[in-house]
Amino acid sequence: MRFVEKPNLPISEVKLVILDYRASNDVVNLLKSMNIEIIFTKKNKVIYNAISGHPDVALVHIGKNKFVCEPTISNIIVDQLKSYGAEVIKGEIRLKELYPTNIAYNVAIIGKYVIHNFMYTDRILLEELKKLNYNFINVKQGYTKCMISVIDENSIITSDNGIYKICRKKGIDTLLINEKENISLFEIKHGFIGGATGKLSKKIIGITGEFGRLKSKDLILKFLNKKNISIWNLSKKEIIDIGSILPIMEK
Numbered sequence: 001m002r003f004v005e006k007p008n009l010p011i012s013e014v015k016l017v018i019l020d021y022r023a024s025n026d027v028v029n030l031l032k033s034m035n036i037e038i039i040f041t042k043k044n045k046v047i048y049n050a051i052s053g054h055p056d057v058a059l060v061h062i063g064k065n066k067f068v069c070e071p072t073i074s075n076i077i078v079d080q081l082k083s084y085g086a087e088v089i090k091g092e093i094r095l096k097e098l099y100p101t102n103i104a105y106n107v108a109i110i111g112k113y114v115i116h117n118f119m120y121t122d123r124i125l126l127e128e129l130k131k132l133n134y135n136f137i138n139v140k141q142g143y144t145k146c147m148i149s150v151i152d153e154n155s156i157i158t159s160d161n162g163i164y165k166i167c168r169k170k171g172i173d174t175l176l177i178n179e180k181e182n183i184s185l186f187e188i189k190h191g192f193i194g195g196a197t198g199k200l201s202k203k204i205i206g207i208t209g210e211f212g213r214l215k216s217k218d219l220i221l222k223f224l225n226k227k228n229i230s231i232w233n234l235s236k237k238e239i240i241d242i243g244s245i246l247p248i249m250e251k
Contacts, residue, residue, distance in 0.1 A: 001249040003086070007061040007109040008150040008247065011202045016084065016249035018077075020053040020242040022186065026235035027208050027242075034200070039081065039248070042074035047095050047102045050188045054195065054243020056145040058095065060105050060125060061248060063132055068125045070095055070105055084249060091122040103142035108194070109134070110172065111153030115163065117142040137170055139163050145244060148194040151205065152227055157193055157220060175223045177216040183239045191241025198245025206232050209239030 001015045014036055019028070021040045031038060041053045051057050058070040059077075067081060071090045078088050093104040100120050107116040107125070114134040118126065120142055129136075141147055141160045149157040155173040158164055164176040177193065185191035200206045205224070210233050211217060224231055234245075 001084070001251065003065045003084075004061070004247050004250050005064055006111065006153070007063060008199060009111070009153060009202075010199050010247045010250040013251040014200045014247040014249070015251055016247075017198065018055040018059065018246040018248060020055060022053050023242050024208070024235055024237065024240065026237060030234050031206075036200075037249075039077060041077065041243075044070075044072070044095065046072075046097060048097055050186045051102070051243060054146075055246050056195065056244040057102060057106055059246070060107055060109070061246060062109065062125075062128055066128070068105065068122070068128055070122075081248075086248075089124065089128060091124045093122045100142045103144075106143055106145045108145040108148040108150070108156075110148070110150050110156055113137055113170070113172065115139055115148065115167070116144045135170075137166060139166055143192070146192045146195045146241065149197040149205070150194075150199065151224070151229060155223075155227055157223065159193055175219065177214075177219060179214055179216055182213050182215060183241055185241045191239075195241030195243050196239050199247050200232065200245075201250075203228060204230050204232055206234045206245055207239060208242055208245070209233065209235045209237050211239075213239060 004010045016037045018039045044052045060068045065086045067088045095102045104122040115137045118138050140162050147160040157175045167174040183191040196208045
């Protein structure tokens with residue numbers, strides 16, 4: 001196995017992902033049947049429960065074997081990543097319960113771009129990203145990764161109108177969807193497409209439930225077909241925002 005070189009964008013079959021510790025048995029068992037290993041998060045007792053296990057809230061894969069994480073993240077997760085050869089850098093900001101004090105690491109990386117509300121981004125994370133020469137796109141939305149499903153190096157799906165407008169201006173092919181009823185967030189009614197999806201190979205994106213439940217399914221299929229990308233149901237049940245399926249290593 002090797003680390004996914006460009007965050008969120010594997011070029012072959014994914015073999016290691018990071019998941020919320022509450023991911024459903026259906027999702028976990030299907031990924032395991034694909035010979036995908038899983039690192040599970042641990043509950044962060046400080047932030048509110050619905051996102052307390054979301055990997056994209058506490059951890060950022062910034063490229064190759066390099067990660068930046070929230071400083072109180074479980075040492076079990078850090079040690080697991082290091083056992084695969086990862087370099088894990090601890091950030092400065094400790095997350096707190098509510099927005100915007102829990103968004104310091106929820107950045108979205110798409111090809112050469114980093115998208116976030118940089119007023120709240122962790123300083124150490126910012127410094128590491130600058131070293132890698134990413135182009136920065138500032139948005140008002142702080143739950144940026146939650147809101148963005150990464151499709152390829154220059155394509156995303158989002159339900160946030162502000163992200164949509166800015167990314168379109170930057171030349172990123174962006175599909176705007178309206179999905180407020182059909183993605184759950186554990187005990188909260190509304191989740192987001194970015195938190196419910198993740199790439200499983202260059203041409204496959206996984207979704208945590210039954211894709212057909214989305215009212216925007218036809219729009220999404222049309223968009224994905226243009227990119228020659230398939231979407232796979234990882235469960236036949238409801239779609240749940242689990243803080244992204246983070247692809248870390250590939251074949």
